[in-house]
Amino acid sequence: MAEHDDAWFDALFRAHARAVHRYLLRRAPQDAEDLAAEVLTIAWRRRADVPDGAELPWLYRTAGFVLANHRRKKSDVALEVLPEEGDDADPADAVVTDELVRGALSGLSPRDRRILLLHAWEGLGGDDLAAVLGISRGGADAALSRARARLALAWSQA
Numbered sequence: 016m017a018e019h020d021d022a023w024f025d026a027l028f029r030a031h032a033r034a035v036h037r038y039l040l041r042r043a044p045q046d047a048e049d050l051a052a053e054v055l056t057i058a059w060r061r062r063a064d065v066p067d068g069a070e071l072p073w074l075y076r077t078a079g080f081v082l083a084n085h086r087r088k089k090s091d092v093a094l095e096v097l098p099e100e101g102d103d104a105d106p107a108d109a110v111v112t113d114e115l116v117r118g119a120l121s122g123l124s125p126r127d128r129r130i131l132l133l134h135a136w137e138g139l140g141g142d143d144l145a146a147v148l149g150i151s152r153g154g155a156d157a158a159l160s161r162a163r164a165r166l167a168l169a170w171s172q173a
Contacts, residue, residue, distance in 0.1 A: 019062035028055060031071050038078055038137060043085065050085060054078045072146035075137060079147070115170070122169035127162040134159055 035054050040047040054077050058065055065073050120128055133139045133147055145155035 019065065024059055024062060027058065027065070027070055031074055034071060034137070035074050035078055038075060039082065041136065042082055046085060050078070050081055053081050057081070066146075069143065069146050072139065072143040075133070075139070075143075075147045076149065119166055119169040122172070123162065123165055126158075127165055130155075130158050130162045131166060 032051065032055060036047055036051040039050045039054075043050055054074060057077055058074060120131075123131070130144070130148070133144060139147060140159070141155070142152050144159065145152045148155055148158065150158070
């Protein structure tokens with residue numbers, strides 16, 4: 016394991032800060048800079064936990080958690096109306112301007128949309144996608160394949 020010192024963090028920052036910022040900019044435009052700074056602060060604080068060779072997937076996964084926490088803090092939800100499952104609605108979906116694409120994407124589950132957008136927009140696949148989703152490589156490949164099949168079906172019905 017490489018030493019995760021100041022030089023390591025400087026290299027991590029130079030290599031991945033822009034990608035983390037773009038990821039958050041598509042999902043929370045007004046707060047992207049603050050959220051990116053928080054993700055990178057966590058990376059520094061937990062640098063021993065950042066896996067060598069999989070830094071960007073770790074940062075994307077952390078960004079997903081930071082974004083989820085940020086969204087929860089922005090709105091008060093009475094405990095009685097707390098949903099059993101979290102809302103994975105991604106404002107980045109609204110960036111897509113083509114009506115047919117939006118229609119097909121809206122017919123998918125939040126998980127399928129997330130998988131497809133991580134693959135298409137962030138360029139993640141294989142081990143990186145698995146790391147972000149917190150599942151095995153085989154599980155990520157299967158999830159991507161199923162999401163693509165569901166998108167193809169939604170597209171044919173649109």
